[in-house]
Amino acid sequence: MSNTEPVVLGIESSCDETGVGIVRGNRLLANAVSSSMDEHVRFGGVIPEIAARAHLEAFVPTLQSALDTAELTLDDIDAIAVTSGPGLAGALMVGVSAAKALALATGKPLYGINHLVAHVGVGVLEGTVLPPTFGALLVSGGHTEILKVTSLTNDVQLLGSTIDDAAGEAYDKTARLLGLGYPGGPAIDKAAKDGDRKAFRFPRGLSLPKFVGSAENPGKHRNNFSFSGLKTAVARCVEHFEANGGEIPVADIAASFQEAVVDVITSKAVRAMQEQGLKTLLLGGGVAANTRLRELLAARCASAGIALVVPPFSLCTDNGGMVAALGAQLVADGVSPSGLEFATDSSQPVTNIVLNSRS
Amino acid sequence: MPNYLAIDTSANASVALVDNATGLVVDQRVSSKGNDQTETLSAYVKELLDAHGQKGQDLAGIIVGVGPGPFTGLRVGLVAARTFGFVWQVPVHGVMSLHALAEQVLDAGEAPAQFIVASDARRKEVYWARYDQDGAMVDGPHVSAASALPAFPVYGIGAGIYAEQLEEAGAKPMPESFEWIANAGYLVRRGISDLAAGKDLSDTSPQYLRESDAQVPAFMKQAK
Numbered sequence: 001m002s003n004t005e006p007v008v009l010g011i012e013s014s015c016d017e018t019g020v021g022i023v024r025g026n027r028l029l030a031n032a033v034s035s036s037m038d039e040h041v042r043f044g045g046v047i048p049e050i051a052a053r054a055h056l057e058a059f060v061p062t063l064q065s066a067l068d069t070a071e072l073t074l075d076d077i078d079a080i081a082v083t084s085g086p087g088l089a090g091a092l093m094v095g096v097s098a099a100k101a102l103a104l105a106t107g108k109p110l111y112g113i114n115h116l117v118a119h120v121g122v123g124v125l126e127g128t129v130l131p132p133t134f135g136a137l138l139v140s141g142g143h144t145e146i147l148k149v150t151s152l153t154n155d156v157q158l159l160g161s162t163i164d165d166a167a168g169e170a171y172d173k174t175a176r177l178l179g180l181g182y183p184g185g186p187a188i189d190k191a192a193k194d195g196d197r198k199a200f201r202f203p204r205g206l207s208l209p210k211f212v213g214s215a216e217n218p219g220k221h222r223n224n225f226s227f228s229g230l231k232t233a234v235a236r237c238v239e240h241f242e243a244n245g246g247e248i249p250v251a252d253i254a255a256s257f258q259e260a261v262v263d264v265i266t267s268k269a270v271r272a273m274q275e276q277g278l279k280t281l282l283l284g285g286g287v288a289a290n291t292r293l294r295e296l297l298a299a300r301c302a303s304a305g306i307a308l309v310v311p312p313f314s315l316c317t318d319n320g321g322m323v324a325a326l327g328a329q330l331v332a333d334g335v336s337p338s339g340l341e342f343a344t345d346s347s348q349p350v351t352n353i354v355l356n357s358r359s
Numbered sequence: 360m361p362n363y364l365a366i367d368t369s370a371n372a373s374v375a376l377v378d379n380a381t382g383l384v385v386d387q388r389v390s391s392k393g394n395d396q397t398e399t400l401s402a403y404v405k406e407l408l409d410a411h412g413q414k415g416q417d418l419a420g421i422i423v424g425v426g427p428g429p430f431t432g433l434r435v436g437l438v439a440a441r442t443f444g445f446v447w448q449v450p451v452h453g454v455m456s457l458h459a460l461a462e463q464v465l466d467a468g469e470a471p472a473q474f475i476v477a478s479d480a481r482r483k484e485v486y487w488a489r490y491d492q493d494g495a496m497v498d499g500p501h502v503s504a505a506s507a508l509p510a511f512p513v514y515g516i517g518a519g520i521y522a523e524q525l526e527e528a529g530a531k532p533m534p535e536s537f538e539w540i541a542n543a544g545y546l547v548r549r550g551i552s553d554l555a556a557g558k559d560l561s562d563t564s565p566q567y568l569r570e571s572d573a574q575v576p577a578f579m580k581q582a583k
């Protein structure tokens with residue numbers, strides 16, 4: 001196999017998307033995704049058992065679709081990568097079992113890799129050149145993290161994360177409260193366009209001095225997020241209008257909620273970049289599609305002299321291409337494969353980029 | 360002579376390589392644990408194929424247990440079997456996992472005129488089915504409390520776990536079977552004989568028998 005241009009097939013099943021992507025080095029050849037999102041709508045959030053059932057049915061057809069799009073056969077693949085965590089345990093196990101069967105049946109090496117780092121790894125695709133060290137902000141239904149990436153293949157550090165709900169979860173729950181449907185991100189983004197983002201001052205979680213501290217003497221939650229208090233505040237606000245028999249100002253609440261989320265995320269991310277001396281920030285995760293998040297983050301990065309990199313939206317949501325992209329980096333760097341006996345790790349830390357083979 | 364590869368993960372991970380001509384198990388692997396299907400399954404398959412110089416693409420087919428069984432482990436076996444079939448271009452045949460226990464009853468000799476096999480469905484329930492003395496299923500598969508089973512001899516680990524409740528309900532738990540769980544080596548017997556009888560086993564859909572249990576969450580109920 002060519003060391004710098006390995007053909008890698010990536011498999012993703014950590015949440016509600018079954019993804020199979022194929023890359024050649026830094027070039028994306030296929031990115032087939034089957035989502036069970038429609039089946040979760042009436043529950044207002046992802047139901048793990050429903051997602052896992054859908055992964056089983058979707059896997060082989062999605063694999064076939066990716067191979068067809070790439071116009072490749074399995075013989076052309078040099079290595080296979082699969083998300084081993086973090087994510088929903090039952091969902092992860094479907095993808096990992098499939099990946100192991102695929103690796104064994106084809107005789108190709110298998111890498112069990114970190115989903116969060118794969119969100120960052122997608123940044124190397126499509127001609128984007130990332131500096132040696134950079135930061136990443138991941139915002140989705142499942143995660144809200146600030147990372148420092150010194151090496152995609154062996155040095156990623158968690159600077160901060162949510163201590164309760166992910167930002168996307170907060171969107172989903174708030175959308176339900178406002179009767180806006182699921183998924184909440186796009187629904188709230190749309191409703192907020194007609195609203196006044198200053199109509200209500202909702203709390204910015206973990207922004208008090210006792211949590212934040214100072215650059216020299218950082219508080220415990222300087223770079224962390226919390227969205228549970230915000231969710232409660234929105235619920236109170238809605239109840240207040242209901243109790244008074246008035247019409248609920250949906251657009252204003254949506255806009256004010258969104259501003260609270262986006263304000264705290266962007267300010268903490270940019271401050272973390274400055275304090276770490278990082279000049280480039282990559283935005284990933286499904287909430288990267290949010291217009292207000294992109295707008296405010298772009299503005300704050302610009303005034304702080306930080307270059308903002310946002311991959312195409314289809315690569316920000318969960319997909320197999322990002323897993324393949326990170327896999328190709330690992331192969332090119334000569335990292336050892338993970339073998340066939342590794343376990344899934346539903347809370348795999350970002351410092352664990354690729355699972356070691358059990359020997 | 361082509362071999363069958365048999366996989367069942369409705370209980371513990373269980374893999375067998377079986378001679379198609381004789382129906383005899385050439386070699387097999389069974390995990391001692393019920394929660395390590397993802398870690399062990401492909402490694403077991405590799406061991407069996409390597410040890411017997413068997414190439415996947417030369418298999419006569421793959422016979423996979425479709426449950427019922429705890430969902431997460433069950434899916435691990437099904438997605439692997441389907442993927443093996445896809446890569447090796449060999450047929451994948453689905454067999455209901457309780458049939459493996461029925462075959463084990465027949466194998467032990469002198470099966471009662473009617474009997475039940477029961478596996479552990481967790482949540483204080485069993486997966487079960489009723490068979491005649493030739494091993495033909497006459498009722499099932501079902502999931503229910505052991506106390507709801509009709510009064511027949513009951514075999515399998517489900518009988519072991521709920522022996523008292525079964526006795527109280529008038530059924531007859533069979534002590535020699537109290538450790539029996541679905542095994543790929545027994546499963547494959549049923550698969551081969553069903554195929555020989557011309558049955559269509561192409562459906563590998565899991566037998567969940569239970570809904571996903573998804574609840575409309577509290578925060579949605581609050582929303583008006």
Ligand SMILES: [Zn+2]
Nearest residue numbers: 140142285318
């Ligand atoms: Zn993700």
